């Protein structure tokens with residue numbers, strides 16, 4: 001019997017997903033019980049292959065479950081232009097030897113929620129398609145989840161994929177709607193918090209010199225997106241999923257969290273996929289989303305450095 005907190009991560013790796021996963025691999029207080037994989041940053045074939053490869057590089061034996069290959073209703077463009085067409089910087093890595101599990105991700109989420117009922121920390125780093133499917137199969141899922149941390153949204157509608165919407169929510173807004181309606185409490189690290197918690201490129205380059213297979217692999221797969229980011233966003237690099245993972249693993253590092261009601265916009269020429277926050281509490285909906293506003297930057301960077309240096 002272990003007293004570590006069971007951790008289940010739904011993810012679409014993705015370069016920043018990979019950094020978040022390395023942080024989870026390195027955390028002594030949590031026991032990683034599975035990775036469920038969504039399409040998002042790139043297609044499912046690549047996100048599954050990337051998850052398997054990262055586990056292999058890190059020497060981590062966690063089961064990987066493939067999930068939905070597309071959003072629930074409407075096709076959506078991926079983010080291969082940011083992460084590389086294979087999601088891991090197109091470095092041509094040798095595929096992992098290990099295989100994906102036979103069980104579907106949505107079923108694995110439900111099974112693991114039963115096995116770790118009342119204790120499970122669920123972290124979503126990609127589009128919410130798998131979790132929405134799990135909820136449709138079994139609406140009692142939230143009763144068994146102790147904490148649910150999501151990377152997604154742009155809480156004042158300063159998006160990154162459209163002017164108003166953030167990528168994970170925009171990729172599958174219907175799934176996000178189902179998920180945000182179902183859970184009594186969601187802890188949210190949104191894109192605007194990510195922008196407020198960047199790292200200097202020079203620091204990142206230095207961290208990536210760590211003498212570990214993890215750092216060497218991460219240096220390779222992240223190079224393309226770091227160059228893209230330096231070109232577009234200037235001196236700071238942003239790792240969205242890493243901030244959500246810091247919030248999940250060490251919530252005591254959160255310096256400001258605001259509870260608000262949040263709704264997903266499903267329609268509109270400009271607004272589809274936007275996260276509409278009732279900042280003034282006027283709408284009467286319960287304030288069920290705990291929005292991360294500020295996180296201890298030193299602690300955040302320490303978690304990343306530790307994850308890269310781990311062997």
Ligand code: BDR
Nearest residue numbers: 014017079125167168240
């Ligand atoms: C989110 O979108 C993806 O591209 C990243 O992996 C992250 O989960 C940021 O908007």
Ligand code: CA
Nearest residue numbers: 014017125126
């Ligand atoms: Ca992601």
